Every structure is written in C-alpha cells, then in structure tokens.
Amino acid sequence: MNNNLKIGVFVDAENIRYNGGYQLRYDILRRFAARFGGNLLRMNTYIAFDQERAKEDYEYAKRARSYQQMVRDYGWKIIVKIVRRYTDEEGNVTTKANADLDLAVDAMLQSEKLDLVLLVTGDGDFLQVVTALQDRGCRVELLGFRNVSKELQRQVDDYFSGYLIPDLLPISYEPRNEWGSPGSCVRGICSKWFPDKGYGFLRFIKRIDPNLWITDPRDAESPYESVFCHANELADGVTDELLSSRENVLEFYIEKSEKGDGMVANNVRLVPSYGNHGL
Structure with missing residues (x-):
C-alpha cells in the first residue's frame, strides 16, 4: 500500500445516472478509489437539482435532499448544478444541468496536489482534460457504465466498467446479495x-x-x-x-x-x- 499516494475522484453524476449507473453506491466507489491505500484528498460529485420542480413537488425535494445528505455522510463534496430550462422558437422546453465545465476546471486546478485522478463519467468531452492531467504527471483512471466514449477509454491509463466492481451497483432483485458467495x-x-x-x-x-x-x-x-x-x-x-x-x-x-x-x-x-x- 502506498500511503503517500494523493487521490482525487470526480463524478459526473448526471452522465452516470442516465447511462446505466443509477443507484451507484458512493461508499463502494470510495473504497474502490482508495484500493491502493493513500489519501483521498478530493471527492467531488456534481449533482443536478431542479429548483422549479422542488417548489411544486415536495416528495422530489425531500428525496433529493435526503440523497445528497447520504452522499455527504460518506465524505463527498457535493457540487449542486441547478437545472435550467430553455424554450426554442417552437415553444419546446428542454432542461439542462451541465456540469462538464465545473468538473473540468476543478479537476485541472486541484490536480496540482494529486497523483491519481479517477474520473467517473462516459462523456468524451473530457478527452482534452484527461490529456492535460496526464501532461501534469497525474495517472488518470476512468470508470463508467454504458455509452462510454471509446476515445476516452483509449486515452486514460486504465478503464473499468462499473458493472464489474463488486457491489458498486446493486442487484435490484437481490437486495441481500453477498457478491462472490455461493448462491450470489x-x-x-x-x-x-x-x-x-x-x-x-x-x-x-x-x-x-x-x-x-x-x-x-x-x-x-x-x-x-x-x-x-x-x-x-x-x-x-x-x-x-x-x-x-x-x-x-x-x-x-x-x-x-x-x-x-x-x-x-x-x-x-x-x-x-x-x-x-x-x-
């Protein structure tokens, strides 16, 4: 174990949620990121929150805040991205809570004190960020589920499918599953x-x-x-x-x-x- 290793984790929560990683367990993700030992200096997750919906939907607001608190309890810093609504010329409304820029800037600035960066996303827009982090001397690992950019997979130092990490994503129909044990x-x-x-x-x-x-x-x-x-x-x-x-x-x-x-x-x-x- 390398106790001097300085580690940072940056989670593109919306990308993961929409691409197979719904119900990702942040406690298991923390253990995975720290599998070499070392110090987890940064653990950032970028989560969308719909303020307008929260005003009208009490259950949504309650679940969202409860979820954020649970993630905080595992030691993560939450960066809340407010959902924005845009109306086109035909009156169609679209929503967006893009965290790409915030995550990219934070990863670049905070990498000065990091040895290993784990990006949790599948978005190919982070390709230049990965290259820049590597140029700074950081080892960059990638974890994703579905629709993970092939270019991004090739550029990082190592890629892991989140589906394969024990207990990172629960087996929905086996709530008491003991991964790896006979019958599991x-x-x-x-x-x-x-x-x-x-x-x-x-x-x-x-x-x-x-x-x-x-x-x-x-x-x-x-x-x-x-x-x-x-x-x-x-x-x-x-x-x-x-x-x-x-x-x-x-x-x-x-x-x-x-x-x-x-x-x-x-x-x-x-x-x-x-x-x-x-x-």
Whole structure:
C-alpha cells in the first residue's frame, strides 16, 4: 500500500445516472478509489437539482435532499448544478444541468496536489482534460457504465466498467446479495468460449483489490475467479458472438461445482439495460 499516494475522484453524476449507473453506491466507489491505500484528498460529485420542480413537488425535494445528505455522510463534496430550462422558437422546453465545465476546471486546478485522478463519467468531452492531467504527471483512471466514449477509454491509463466492481451497483432483485458467495449473483465477462463443445469460462472480480491488473485467476494474488459455464445456462439472446466480446457484461448466479472445488454459473444473461431514472 502506498500511503503517500494523493487521490482525487470526480463524478459526473448526471452522465452516470442516465447511462446505466443509477443507484451507484458512493461508499463502494470510495473504497474502490482508495484500493491502493493513500489519501483521498478530493471527492467531488456534481449533482443536478431542479429548483422549479422542488417548489411544486415536495416528495422530489425531500428525496433529493435526503440523497445528497447520504452522499455527504460518506465524505463527498457535493457540487449542486441547478437545472435550467430553455424554450426554442417552437415553444419546446428542454432542461439542462451541465456540469462538464465545473468538473473540468476543478479537476485541472486541484490536480496540482494529486497523483491519481479517477474520473467517473462516459462523456468524451473530457478527452482534452484527461490529456492535460496526464501532461501534469497525474495517472488518470476512468470508470463508467454504458455509452462510454471509446476515445476516452483509449486515452486514460486504465478503464473499468462499473458493472464489474463488486457491489458498486446493486442487484435490484437481490437486495441481500453477498457478491462472490455461493448462491450470489455477480457480473463478469466471458474469458473463454468453445462453441463446438458447448461450454466455456466466465470471470468475475471477487473483491476490490489493488491487483486488478492480475487477470489470471490461477495467480494466488489475483482478485478474479473463473467460473465454468455450460451452454444450457445461457439465456435467450446470449449468442456465441456476444460471448466472444469482452465488452459484453454478463450477470449470473454462481454455485459450487459438484465435480470439484470450482464454481459453476447459472442463469447467465446480458446485463439489463437500466432505464433513465430520476430522484
């Protein structure tokens, strides 16, 4: 562990919420950001708030403030972005609460005292910000869910799918899920698939760990676990072609194998497309 590492986390909350990360757990995100040890000097999240709606909708105002307080309790600084309404020439009303500029400026200014910056977004508009942070000597990591810019993924020093981080996004239909335990539901990828044999192997992260770069589950220091999967356990629509790409995240249950010490996968399906939810 590097106790001298200075870390900053910047969360584009609206981008994440609309792209699969609704219900992201800020306590788990904090643990993930600090997996190397070190000091979390900055933890900023940029959250939209609709003042006009709050005046008329008491429940919305109550939920929004309760949510903000919960995030604050985990040690995060909240930067509230007020929702603005714009009316075009045809009378159509659009809303916007863009935090890009605020996040970019804060990340640049505050990076002078940081070694590692974790950006939580999928917005390709941050490409130049990433380059500038790297030019300053910062290591830049990216975490996102859906619709993550490919250019941004290539530019950062490391990219992580938020779906794969244990407990970062709750399994909605398994509220007491114990990630990684027999009988639990996890998310992972297909590491090997043999279409002619009708089976293959899936891989998931067992725990938040600084050794996420050790992807071979056979290594004792690896935080990954390999799971056997038979074609009979694949849900409709999970094809050989989909399994051949590691960009496709799978959700599945794990059980102890009856034939050995390993794990087997049940009810394997693609990660559901989480809808756009509001507070």
